[in-house]
Every structure is written in structure tokens, then in C-alpha cells.
Amino acid sequence: MKALSQKRRHPLAAIALLLMGLLLTGGLYAVATTVNEAKASSTTYSANDVEEGGKLFAANCATCHGMGASGTQDGPSLVGVGAAAVDFQVGTGRMPMQMNGPQALEKPVQFNDEQTQQLAAYVASLGAGPAIPDESLLDEGGNAAVGGELFRTNCAMCHNAAAAGGALTRGKFAPGLEDTSGKHIYEAMVTGPQNMPVFSDSNITPEGKRDIITFLKQIETTGSPGGAALGSLGPVAEGLFVWVAGLGVIIAFTIWLTSRTS
Amino acid sequence: MSAASTAEPAFVAKTKTGRFTDFVDSRVGGSGILREFGRKVFPDHWSFMFGEVALYSFVILLLSGTFLTFFFDPSMAETHYEGSYVPLKGVEMSVAYSSSLNISFDIRGGLFMRQVHHWAALLFVAAIAVHMLRVFFTGAFRRPREMNWVVGGVLLILAMAAGFTGYSLPDDLLSGNGLRIIDGVIKSIPVVGTYISFFLFGGEFPGTAIIGRLYVLHILLVPALILLMIVLHLFMVVIHKHTQYPGPGRNDNNVVGYPLGPVYAAKAGGFFFIVFGVLALMAGFFTINPIWNYGPYDPSPVSAGTQPDWYIGFVDGALRLMPGTLGDWQVEQVWFGYVFSFNVLLPALVPAGILFTVMFAYPWIERWITKDDREHHVLDRPRNAPTRTAIGMAGFVWYCVMWAAAGSDLIATHFGVSLNDVTYWLRALFIVGPFIAFIVTKRVALALQRKDREIALHGRETGRIVRLPHGEFIEVHAPLDEYKRYKLVGFESPEVLPAVPNEHGIVTRKEKRRAMLSKWFFEDRVAPATPAELEAAHGHGHGHEAVEAPEAARSLSH
Numbered sequence: 001m002k003a004l005s006q007k008r009r010h011p012l013a014a015i016a017l018l019l020m021g022l023l024l025t026g027g028l029y030a031v032a033t034t035v036n037e038a039k040a041s042s043t044t045y046s047a048n049d050v051e052e053g054g055k056l057f058a059a060n061c062a063t064c065h066g067m068g069a070s071g072t073q074d075g076p077s078l079v080g081v082g083a084a085a086v087d088f089q090v091g092t093g094r095m096p097m098q099m100n101g102p103q104a105l106e107k108p109v110q111f112n113d114e115q116t117q118q119l120a121a122y123v124a125s126l127g128a129g130p131a132i133p134d135e136s137l138l139d140e141g142g143n144a145a146v147g148g149e150l151f152r153t154n155c156a157m158c159h160n161a162a163a164a165g166g167a168l169t170r171g172k173f174a175p176g177l178e179d180t181s182g183k184h185i186y187e188a189m190v191t192g193p194q195n196m197p198v199f200s201d202s203n204i205t206p207e208g209k210r211d212i213i214t215f216l217k218q219i220e221t222t223g224s225p226g227g228a229a230l231g232s233l234g235p236v237a238e239g240l241f242v243w244v245a246g247l248g249v250i251i252a253f254t255i256w257l258t259s260r261t262s
Numbered sequence: 263m264s265a266a267s268t269a270e271p272a273f274v275a276k277t278k279t280g281r282f283t284d285f286v287d288s289r290v291g292g293s294g295i296l297r298e299f300g301r302k303v304f305p306d307h308w309s310f311m312f313g314e315v316a317l318y319s320f321v322i323l324l325l326s327g328t329f330l331t332f333f334f335d336p337s338m339a340e341t342h343y344e345g346s347y348v349p350l351k352g353v354e355m356s357v358a359y360s361s362s363l364n365i366s367f368d369i370r371g372g373l374f375m376r377q378v379h380h381w382a383a384l385l386f387v388a389a390i391a392v393h394m395l396r397v398f399f400t401g402a403f404r405r406p407r408e409m410n411w412v413v414g415g416v417l418l419i420l421a422m423a424a425g426f427t428g429y430s431l432p433d434d435l436l437s438g439n440g441l442r443i444i445d446g447v448i449k450s451i452p453v454v455g456t457y458i459s460f461f462l463f464g465g466e467f468p469g470t471a472i473i474g475r476l477y478v479l480h481i482l483l484v485p486a487l488i489l490l491m492i493v494l495h496l497f498m499v500v501i502h503k504h505t506q507y508p509g510p511g512r513n514d515n516n517v518v519g520y521p522l523g524p525v526y527a528a529k530a531g532g533f534f535f536i537v538f539g540v541l542a543l544m545a546g547f548f549t550i551n552p553i554w555n556y557g558p559y560d561p562s563p564v565s566a567g568t569q570p571d572w573y574i575g576f577v578d579g580a581l582r583l584m585p586g587t588l589g590d591w592q593v594e595q596v597w598f599g600y601v602f603s604f605n606v607l608l609p610a611l612v613p614a615g616i617l618f619t620v621m622f623a624y625p626w627i628e629r630w631i632t633k634d635d636r637e638h639h640v641l642d643r644p645r646n647a648p649t650r651t652a653i654g655m656a657g658f659v660w661y662c663v664m665w666a667a668a669g670s671d672l673i674a675t676h677f678g679v680s681l682n683d684v685t686y687w688l689r690a691l692f693i694v695g696p697f698i699a700f701i702v703t704k705r706v707a708l709a710l711q712r713k714d715r716e717i718a719l720h721g722r723e724t725g726r727i728v729r730l731p732h733g734e735f736i737e738v739h740a741p742l743d744e745y746k747r748y749k750l751v752g753f754e755s756p757e758v759l760p761a762v763p764n765e766h767g768i769v770t771r772k773e774k775r776r777a778m779l780s781k782w783f784f785e786d787r788v789a790p791a792t793p794a795e796l797e798a799a800h801g802h803g804h805g806h807e808a809v810e811a812p813e814a815a816r817s818l819s820h
Contacts, residue, residue: 102680144348144349144351145348145349145350145351145352145353147349148349148350148353148557149353149557152435152557152560152563152565153560153562153563156435156563156564156565156566157563157564157565157566158566159566160565160566160567161435161436161555161556161557161563161565161566161567162552162555162556164567165566165675166566166567166671166675167566167670167671167672167674167675167681168681169680169681169682170680170681170682171674171678171679171680171681171683173674173675174566215349218348218349219349219555222348222349224549224552225347225366225367225373225549225552225554226366226373226377226548226549226550226552227377227545227546227547227548227549228547228548228549229549229552230548230549232552232555233567233672234436234567234568234569235436235551235569235570235571235572235575236567236569236572236575236668236669236672237672238384238550238551238571238572239384239571239572239575241544241548242381242384242385242388242544242572243388243572245544246381246384246385246388246540246541246544247385247388247389247392249540250315250385250389250536250537250540251308253533253536253540254308254309254311254312254315254533255308257308257311257529257532257533257536258306258307258308258310258311
């Protein structure tokens with residue numbers, strides 16, 4: 001302490017202080033911004049993965065996304081989208097995209113797991129972005145009730161309270177979430193594919209995302225306690241059913257009852 | 263009577279049951295009532311049974327609803343769910359929602375009863391709607407049944423009210439969203455809207471009073487009114503007697519059918535259990551209103567796919583179709599510093615208002631145009647009243663467009679089309695759909711009438727081609743037997759009634775309008791074949807009789 005107080009009038013003290021201040025604010029800013037970046041690339045990929053991924057990318061993706069994934073008129077730049085985005089888009093078959101449309105549609109997956117991982121490694125190597133989530137967040141061991149509340153507040157307005165999906169404007173839609181893996185649900189939340197907003201970790205914590213996945217898997221495994229769910233689409237499906245099936249059967253009976261008439 | 267009783271000894275039944283029955287009968291006159299009612303004749307036709315379906319659904323609603331009241335608690339007090347449905351465990355909610363969940367998961371048979379109740383409610387309104395369509399398209403609303411038509415219309419509105427108040431009771435997210443829309447509609451009423459809303463909800467929406475208030479309406483006032491209207495409705499059916507479809511031996515002075523006792527009573531009684539059985543099967547195998555999916559009501563979240571039950575759907579659809587701006591003109595206006603939300607007020611009240619006004623007034627409108635004040639107990643086949651049928655179809659299509667709009671989001675996702683395009687198309691159909699429906703229906707009805715006339719005059723085409731000795735080919739037409747022919751020619755076909763001067767010798771403007779409408783109704787009428795025409799057609803002098811005679815014999819032997 002004494003040495004410090006003696007040197008406080010040193011000619012370079014002001015510069016040192018300025019430097020320290022800059023380092024502190026810069027450091028704090030860096031910490032604050034990476035909070036939103038969901039554990040940038042915690043998994044490490046081998047150099048081989050990156051190289052193979054680069055080749056796959058050049059052959060299958062570069063037409064639209066450009067060489068080096070820097071983007072063209074037909075497709076956005078993928079620098080900084082992270083491994084999670086690749087794993088979601090390629091892992092659900094949305095990419096490579098079949099055709100232009102309101103949004104990329106799910107279709108049979110085009111790459112195997114290894115190739116998908118290599119592509120993810122390549123894109124992750126281009127810039128820091130959300131990584132593929134850790135297994136511990138996908139174990140469905142969260143609190144389903146909390147997850148349900150988070151889901152209703154943040155997701156149900158597009159995906160429907162029973163996760164059956166819903167319409168958006170101009171041909172876009174939020175898909176139903178049954179049979180979607182926990183990993184893909186998590187990745188969708190952190191990367192915001194298609195028209196979905198990003199739910200960053202400061203928006204919904206990783207723990208909250210785990211709860212949401214737990215809730216979705218819970219209602220999927222619980223099934224429908226009241227019998228056939230009619231698509232979980234609400235009163236429209238119910239109305240259609242009562243008019244077509246209910247009233248149809250009743251009319252069949254009325255015809256039967258009056259068939260032997262005078 | 264006392265003289266008679268002293269003259270001959272009082273009747274004493276031989277058995278105990280007989281004495282007991284006689285005791286009751288001599289005090290309430292049961293046998294007289296039974297004799298009167300038992301001989302009441304009801305014509306048999308499948309389309310006459312929808313009113314019964316509605317009645318039986320209502321009975322089932324009362325039974326299942328009573329069960330539900332044992333366990334439902336209409337309180338909006340806050341609680342934490344502690345029942346057995348895991349995804350909601352510990353979630354903060356109202357007591358009403360919690361008790362609805364308990365009915366669903368923790369009370370034996372509760373979910374089944376809830377589903378019976380809800381399916382029965384949907385069927386109740388659907389049966390009323392189909393019943394009214396049948397009554398309209400067959401002209402059963404004509405004198406003397408105009409009042410009963412109105413009572414039926416009131417029943418429809420009451421059924422919708424019963425449905426809506428019940429839909430809101432579980433206090434789940436879906437029903438809360440529905441209630442919020444109603445609140446918005448009420449608040450859009452200029453000047454008094456906000457006051458009415460605060461009065462209804464006991465303060466700002468949602469408050470803590472609404473569920474209790476709706477519950478009282480749902481289990482007390484509305485069912486009592488429905489019951490009263492049903493009594494009036496059936497009372498008038500007994501007074502008026504039932505209508506019948508046209509046919510040989512049926513006219514406005516008789517009713518051809520089975521007496522209530524024993525055949526019809528047995529059929530009707532059995533039919534109640536059929537309706538109950540169908541509803542029980544639906545409730546057992548198909549989910550309705552899975553409230554556990556929706557979560558507790560909270561004014562902030564709104565789920566995708568939020569719709570009302572089907573009978574309120576057309577109002578919701580009209581709201582969805584209404585544009586917020588017309589060109590550059592904002593539909594929502596600020597006048598004198600007050601907001602006038604016509605974008606909500608117009609779609610919510612105007613289409614429903616037009617539909618119900620025309621529906622209630624229609625018997626009087628047609629009576630005025632046709633000047634037909636006679637009693638009608640024989641129904642019209644819809645084709646034989648082309649303009650009425652066309653008007654009905656125009657209204658029906660208009661309703662269906664709004665109805666479809668309530669599911670516009672599901673149409674978009676399930677048919678892979680743009681939600682915006684669905685809305686644009688339905689907006690266009692909202693305007694032109696009724697006109698197209700009117701024209702198409704009227705043309706179809708007239709074409710069917712012409713076809714009937716052809717068949718009545720020339721018989722049915724047998725598809726048998728015969729070559730005559732001189733080389734001519736003819737298709738053999740089999741003449742109809744007279745019972746079938748009666749159906750094709752025995753109907754009333756009103757003619758255009760031109761304007762006539764009143765007692766002062768003046769043709770009033772109102773009378774001119776009436777004459778114009780009469781012309782619009784009947785100018786292109788297809789008259790039924792007259793006996794003279796039939797006679798002429800039969801001897802059409804082509805010398806086919808020899809060929810057609812065996813066909814006629816064959817058709818008679820059927």
C-alpha cells in the first residue's frame with residue numbers, strides 16, 4: 001500500500017489509471033455481451049471436423065450462403081450463427097432448403113450425424129455463436145409446472161397452448177412441437193430459426209429452457225387424458241367433429257327410426 | 263254428477279294396482295290427458311326429429327350439469343393447484359380453475375361428465391340450428407306457426423347464452439381470452455360501453471366477480487328461461503299439430519302419421535337413449551375442451567388457435583374479417599376526444615343483428631309479400647319455393663363465411679395457404695357469397711321444378727331404346743304411378759300479385775313496393791302440371807302407348 005501511495009504522483013500514473021479504467025469497462029462489457037451468447041462453443045471440434053465441414057459447406061450450402069458463408073443475395077451470412085443454428089437447421093432437414101418460400105419446411109434429413117457435426121464445426125469456426133446445448137439441459141429433469149408457465153407466456157401465442165402449432169402471416173407458421181427433440185427445441189430458442197424470435201439466456205435462463213423442454217415432453221408422454229385429442233386444435237376441431245360425426249350419426253339413426261313408416 | 267253417482271254403484275277396481283290407479287285418476291284426470299295425448303298423431307320423417315335431438319340434449323345437459331355443480335366452485339380466489347395433473351402442480355390459479363381440474367382428474371367419472379356436458383352443449387345448439395333450417399326451408403313457419411318460430415329463435419339465442427356462460431366458467435386461458443373479446447366488444451359501445459363493462463365485471467377486467475356471476479346465469483336464469491321457452495314451444499306444437507310433407511291423402515286439414523301412444527312414444531323414448539348413447543360414446547372417446555392444456559387465465563398470454571365454441575364462431579369470424587382501415591380511412595375514429603372503435607363494434611354487432619332481425623321477421627315479410635294468411639300444415643318442398651330457398655341459402659352462406667373465418671388460422675396451416683389470402687378471399691365472399699348463393703340456389707330450384715314437371719308429364723326415362731317398325735328410335739318413358747305423380751304436381755305455386763288500390767282507390771307506395779317484391783319472388787315460377795296438361799301429355803299421339811304399357815304395368819307392380 002505504501003509503495004502504491006508513493007507512486008501516485010508518478011508521471012505515468014494518470015495513463016496507468018486510464019488504462020485500468022478502460023480495461024475494466026471493456027472487460028465488463030465483454031462479460032455482459034457474452035452472457036447472451038449461450039456458452040459460445042463450449043464443445044471443441046477437431047481441425048479435421050472443420051476441414052471436412054468446409055468441404056461439405058462448399059458443395060452443399062455455398063450456392064446460397066456464399067463461399068466462406070459470407071452470404072449472398074439468396075442466403076444470409078452464417079458467420080456467428082453458431083453450431084446450434086447449423087445443428088437445428090440441418091438436423092431437422094430444413095437446410096439445405098428445397099425451394100424458396102415463406103419459410104424453410106421440415107423434410108427428411110439430408111446429412112448424417114457426423115456430417116451435420118462437421119458442418120456445425122465449420123460454421124462455429126467462422127465466428128462465436130450459440131453452441132449445441134449440453135446434455136444436462138436436455139435431461140427433462142426440470143420443473144414442468146414452471147416450464148408450462150414460461151411456455152404459455154413466451155411460446156403459446158404462436159405454437160398454441162398445447163404446442164399444436166399455429167398460423168403466422170403470409171404463409172408462415174409456427175410448427176407443432178410434438179416429436180421435436182429436446183435438443184432441437186433448445187437450439188430453436190437460442191438461435192431463433194425462420195420467423196422465431198431469439199430467446200437469449202437473459203430472456204429465458206438455461207434452467208428455464210430446461211423447464212420448458214420438460215413441460216413439452218411431459219405433455220407429450222402424458223398423452224390426452226380425455227380420449228382422442230382431435231389434433232389439440234381447440235373449439236374449431238370440436239365443432240367440426242360434432243357437426244360431422246356427432247350429428248352425422250344422429251341423422252343416420254333418425255333415418256333408421258323413420259325408415260319403416262306409413 | 264252426484265245424481266249419476268247415486269244412481270249406479272261407484273266403480274271399484276278388482277286389483278290393488280287398479281284401485282290405486284283409479285284413486286289417482288279420479289283426482290287428477292290422468293286418463294283423459296293420456297287419451298288426448300296418446301291419440302296425438304305425429305307424422306314420421308327423419309327431418310322432423312332434430313327438435314327432439316335438441317330436447318334430449320337439453321335433458322342430458324341438465325343431468326350432467328347437476329353432477330358438475332356438486333364439485334365446481336365458482337370462486338376467483340387465488341390458490342395453488344395441488345391435484346394430480348403434474349404439469350400444473352403448484353401453479354397459482356383461481357379456485358374455479360382448480361376445481362374444474364379436480365373434476366377432470368380427481369373426481370371419479372368427473373372428466374367423463376364434463377365431456378358429456380360439453381359435447382351435449384355443442385349438439386344442443388347444432389340440433390337447434392338444423393331444426394330451424396328444416397323449418398325455414400320447408401315453410402313450416404307460416405301461419406299458424408309464426409309465434410312458435412319466434413320462440414324457437416329465442417331458444418337459439420338462449421342456447422348460445424347458456425353455452426357462452428358455461429364456456430367461461432372453468433377460468434382457463436382459452437375461456438378467459440373469449441371473455442376478454444366480449445369485454446372488448448362491450449367496451450366498443452360508444453359512451454356507455456366502459457360503464458357496462460365495469461358493471462358486468464365489478465371493476466376492471468377480469469376482476470374477481472365475473473365467474474360467480476356467470477355461474478348464476480348459467481345454472482339458474484338461462485336454463486330456467488330455456489325451460490320456459492321449451493314449454494311454450496311444445497305447447498304450441500300441441501295446439502298447432504305437427505306439419506307434414508306433401509303426399510297423397512295429406513292436406514291442411516289432417517295429419518297423417520302414427521299416434522303418440524304406443525308407437526311414437528316408444529320410438530321417441532328409445533331415441534332419447536340413442537342420443538344419450540351417442541353423446542356418451544363421444545365423451546368417452548374424444549376429448550373436448552382440454553382445460554389442462556390451456557393453463558390458468560392470465561390476461562397477458564393469448565394462445566394461438568384461440569376460438570370460441572362453434573355457435574359463437576360466426577361473431578369471432580366477423581371480427582377477424584373486419585379491416586382496420588378502409589383505404590386511408592381509419593375505421594377507429596376519435597370524435598370530440600372520445601374513441602369510437604367501429605372496427606370492433608360493427609363486425610361484432612351488425613352481421614349478427616342483421617341475421618337475427620331477418621330471421622325473426624321473415625314469416626311476416628313473406629306473409630306481407632304473398633298476402634297469404636291461410637293456415638298451412640302441409641310443408642313446401644324447398645324447390646317449390648325457389649325464392650324463399652334462395653334467400654335462406656344466401657343467409658346460410660353468409661353465416662358460413664363468417665363461421666369459416668373463425669377458423670382462418672387453421673385453414674391456413676392445414677391447407678398450406680397464406681393466412682392473409684384466406685382473409686382476403688373470405689372478405690370477398692362475405693360480400694359476394696350471398697349473391698352467388700342466391701342466384702345458384704334459385705336456378706337449381708327452378709331447374710329441379712322443371713325436371714319434376716317433365717317427369718310428371720312424360721314419365722321417367724327408362725334408358726330402354728326401342729326401334730319402331732318404321733325405323734324410328736324412341737326411348738321408352740315409364741309413366742309414374744299416381745302416388746309418385748301426386749308428389750310432383752300437388753303443390754301450391756303462388757303467382758305474382760300485382761299492386762291493388764286501397765279503399766280510397768289509391769295504390770300506395772308501400773303497396774307498390776310489395777308488388778315489386780311479389781314480382782321478384784314469383785315472376786319466374788314454374789307452375790305444376792295441371793290435370794289438363796297431364797291428359798294432353800298422356801295422349802301425345804306418337805303411338806308409343808303400346809310400347810310403354812308394359813313399362814307402366816311393371817312400375818305399378820313395384
